[in-house]
Amino acid sequence: MIDTLLMPLQFPFMQNAFLVAAMVAVPTALLSCFLVLKGWALMGDAISHAVLPGIILAYIAGIPLIIGAFAAGMVCAVSTGYLSENSRVKQDTVMGVVFSGMFGLGIILYTSIDTNAHLDHILFGNMLGVGTQDLWTAGIISLVVSVLLLVNWKALMLHAFDPAQAQVSGLRVGLLHYGLLTVLSLTIVATLTATGLILAIGLLIAPGAIAFLTVRRFGAMMFVAVVACMVAMLGGTYLSFFLDSAPAPTIILILTGFFLLAFIRRSVLNRRVKTIA
Template identity: 80%
Template sequence: MRDAFLIAAIVAVPTALLSCFLVLKGWALMGDAVSHAILPGVVLAYILGIPLIIGAFVAGMVTTLATGYLSANSRVKQDTVMGVVFSGMFGLGIVLFTSIRSDAHLDHILFGNMLGIDAQDLWTAGIISVLVSGLLLLKWKDLMLHAFDPAQAQASGLRVGWLHYGLLTILSLTIVATMSATGLILAVGLLIAPGAIAFLVTRRFGRMLAVAVAVCLLSMMAGVYASFFLDSAPAPTIILILTALFVLAFLRRLWILRRTSAQI
């Protein structure tokens, strides 16, 4: 439980910060695609006897780069390309996993195992979290402009290509950091819900970043704590709390809009 609380605090900050940019840019499906597409890299790394983090990161980068290239050089829309690439990579991972004999549990890879992490997982998540959080906070104004208006960002002299693929690289690193905690499937919840909740609460991007971090940190701590008494897995409990907070934020925004309309 102590390690579960610790890794929850570690991954809360980078996932919350990144979720704000993904929500603004409309890349929610991209986070879903990359989180699923990492599976074949994890399986290949296990077969080759190398650290799983290396295989996960390589697979994530292949997915993001392939998606970006195909969407930029074809008439197919980006969401269609992501659906094709993600389903193909995820199917490849399932085929590879079922073709080998292993004592590893697929559910730990897919859904995480916060109560079974070791010191190496904590160090890996910590280093990646510090790196990702530092990059996002250092370049948040450039990334915000790129998310709102890429054409204006390019006209302002920003390197749009570097920002685009840099954000994709950060996305892959973040999913790798959360892999041991929430798994591949539930990681997408951490990459979308905090930013979506903060977007409903505030209209200033700087405040949105702070709200997202606070919401994510609170949800992860509460989810780990509640899972002990509910006798449930921590990761799904965290996602349920984030979902409940999103519903409350949506109802609050709806109530404010109706009250404003009534006053007018």
């Protein structure tokens, strides 16, 4: 029985999958807290889809794919921020236009290149094919992003809650705004080998949403988000071995289940409060 339970740990490809899952869980969970508070769920979705043309162009140019992904993510983030600040169009509308346009461009480039290589793992993830270089890339980016978020979490929290108050307090609001967008782009690059572009948005929203429904203090929210994301990442990778399923969608389904449980718990607590009142 024990040998069966420990069987996934005996294979090198599963060991790498567990490692990259643990690495990616921390930055995505921390970042999701700020995205949920700031209402930037669509921004994460926009950038995760908009990096596709950068990846294809990087492949054509023969340069590392992460360079093209990061460049495209920054173009999407900066252009979205500029258009929303300098036009009457609301930010969610601008994000929809920008990300759909860049994703459409990426699809056209993807279908037009003549190659025997398959880039499907960019869209859907390839955790079971993670190599040493992927581990180093995910590890370094995850470490940098996590440190930046933890060091500046109070300033970022104030900026997320009340940008006007943050500016009055002397914080550099513009630096925080575009710095958060930069960190978001880096995090999406780190998740490319784990969940791919399509499912990356789940990691950038669900942990923060789960924690938001569970606790009231922001410090506790970050802790709960990291724990929920870590359990889902490692648990989904583990279960996928026995279910013969892909790790990425299994992870997202577990996070969805956690969210539903948190929602039900919060609804029950609210009803009890109303009954007592």
